[in-house]
Amino acid sequence: MAAAIATAGSCALTIFPAHANSFTEQFIDPEDNMFDVSAFLARGGFVPMPVIITEPAVDKGIGIVGQFVQGDPTTKNVRRTMVGAFITGNNSFGGGAMQTGAFRDGRVKYTVGIGGADLHLPVYPFGSSRSIEYNNVTGGVFGHLRMQVGETPWYVGPRFRYQASTISLDAEGRLGGILEEFAVEKRYSALGLMGTYDTRDNSVTPLQGIDAVMRYDLFDGAIGSDADFDLGMVALHGFQKLGDNGWSIGAMTRYDWSNGDTPFNMAPQISLRGISWGRYAGERASSTEIQLRKDFDNRWAGVAFAGYGTSVAGNSRIFDDSGPVHTYGVGVRYKIARKLGIDVGIDIARGPEETIWMLQFGHAWMRTME
Template sequence: MRIFGLILAATLSLPLATRAQDRVPDPVQAPPVSPEGADQRAFLDLFFDESDGKFDISDYLSRGGFIPVPIIITEPAVEGGLGLVLQFISWPDGRRESLTRRMLGAARTGNGSYGYGYFQSGTVLDGRLSYRFGVGKGELTIAAYPGGGTFPLEYTTEFTYGVLGSARWALNDPRFSVGVNWDFREIRTTLALPGLPPAIRPDIDRTIRTGALGLGFHFDSRDNPLTPTEGVNVYLDTKFNTDAFGSDRAFDVYDLASFGFGRLGSDWRYGMMTSASLVTGDVPFNFVPSIENRGVPANRYQGKLVLNAEAELTRQLNDRWSVLGFAGVGYADARDSRLFADSGAIYSGGVGARYRIARKLGVDAGIDLAFGPEEPVIYFQFGHAWMRWMD
């Protein structure tokens, strides 16, 4: 379960990627942002583009602004919810190494789950060292499906604290970077059900501390850190939970992911995503990964090895608006788990629309409607839909 689960993921998982590279090219060939000119304009003018008069936050972001972003959680697994993220963003010239974000967020869902925390990302040392870190607290009520069946086993996990982050050093070729990951949590899981399955008894009604350090190997050639249109992002992240790092349980986490973007002419572009998540050792059942493609209920299909793939095709209608379609498939392999079962292939797909909310910086926002094995799901997006998982 990523970043304390769904709630903190909703409040703290907006696009946060940074990397030392060349200037991000503007997809619509707009003139470069001029912070000096922006400072001379009336405040309200910062939210409208001087070239077409449309709503646009390019100059506001370039100046360094405070943006309150409402969070609308549409995930059926937690019965929906609302939240708010207070974002303090500085991006003066559209270069990756100048993007800094500080976010304070909180959210609550229909089933009583909640979370709040702080997240920051940026670069130092002339963009050679990129960092991200977050701290938070929350409580998540969600269901697991033992044996891959249809009977939900609802449990509540209280995250007393969570501290996670990474620091990576760009190599001579700045598209490559290596660094360390860390993840420290204290959780307590409760389940109001007699006759617990033996596989989860060691994880229920007790406090578990996890502590992990690991390594990350990354490659990033994307043209834009928030709404990529060309380039590739590939990474392998590892985390090793051992008693040497303060963990009560010894288990390892491996994440391998690839994201590719390209153009099929002036008005068409594509995206491809594949990922694999593997856990080994004495892993708590609520740390087991799940299929996460759009349209698939969160936590519904879990396994010690989870594979995801999704493809996306976008049609640019004009300088502001675009529409897209996407389709994905996922598979959860239980391996040696006594609690979960192999999922088989799980298919999903849908359609979406995007508005270029920051033309000079090439950033989109919009909405997706996804269909999967259960009820349709609506997602509100800022930046690309895969930004939660991209570097």
């Protein structure tokens, strides 16, 4: 990630030579003369960032995200608008835009987004270790509004979701109609609720505090959905420093569930480092991970982690129970934005079937945290 940012900076120097010195200076921390993007991220305005995708389910890929910051990033009422696009090794591609913000001195928070993609993804029917590829041409919008409960760290509020999908199976992946009945064009509409609890010391790379997230979406024909089902998720993250010697520990546990006529591509799945997207799915899924971290100095840190998960097929006609799934791995971190406390790094994780390496920006559990 740092190398990609540096490359982008070199290109900008060629285009804008008159501002070369001021441009490069914002990537060097005067405190230790190390590469740092704190000044670049904190300046506000438009901030472009390259993205490297390491998910094996889409054969890796690249992308770019542009963030436009309105207001002082250190205040509670800052508004961020992000626009991005990606392409992967298996010819999946897509793009979207999202805005997050707050008002009333941070007591009301909102997120809205829109996006579309042409995705080639695997599904693993009946517990098989061999996948069937499917294509999902999809687009949708989503949003949620959260209001603070008194003076507590709790925020609760409504959410909505709309998604249109056209799914087709590869010609070699037909299973006598069992999966083909799902290969149709459908629209899904949901209304739901969301609650969060957050006492973390940093929203991107926390070392202390608790983060809890609860989501529930009800898809129903009464609000325009082509299928009736519900999806829910509860996740808890805890972080604790172990004295002043640089050691800290974190734990994450997550439970996903569904009821009704849930599309196979939206089914709950085990979400752990070392497991490809969609590998173990069903009507219920649980994921737990523990991470131990050692900060060697103000920049470099190492992590070791282990995970456990299960998925239960329930009434699903496609999936099978996963049984116990174990993962483990190690990683390295570099504090790329010291003043903001943001890390980047690489993890190498081993699951039951494969070893996966992943680039991380912020904490590895950011996909679940709010």
